[in-house]
Amino acid sequence: MTSPPPAVHQPPAVAPYHAPPTYPPPAPQVRRVTDGRAAASLLLGALGLVFSLGLGLPGMIAGPIAYFLGKGAQTRIRESKGQLGGEGAASAGRILGIAATIVGCLFSLAWLIVIFNALLDVPIGQ
Numbered sequence: 001m002t003s004p005p006p007a008v009h010q011p012p013a014v015a016p017y018h019a020p021p022t023y024p025p026p027a028p029q030v031r032r033v034t035d036g037r038a039a040a041s042l043l044l045g046a047l048g049l050v051f052s053l054g055l056g057l058p059g060m061i062a063g064p065i066a067y068f069l070g071k072g073a074q075t076r077i078r079e080s081k082g083q084l085g086g087e088g089a090a091s092a093g094r095i096l097g098i099a100a101t102i103v104g105c106l107f108s109l110a111w112l113i114v115i116f117n118a119l120l121d122v123p124i125g126q
Helices: 036-052 058-079 088-120
Strands: none
Touching: 036 058, 036 088, 058 088
């Protein structure tokens, strides 16, 4: 009888090594700058609303300025294609500008009624 051939030692079958895939570098973080008109609109709208509560006239002056600054800022932000930020501040400035104008008109009207009533010396309610 013949003996079997000697066994050849072979390493186990393993899938060949593949390098990990290369991923693209992360996109650069673009820091969007808030538009100056948007910030000014928000500030003027808030200050106009606060000062119109007792006086009236500052709201009538600052309100329309805040509204149109906010409107212009929104246009600039949309045209910048993502380079400028502050859309929310511009919208808030427009809304505060409208509110400041309305409140300013109401308080100014109330002050005019009080002043004319005092000048005419007519008692209120009679």
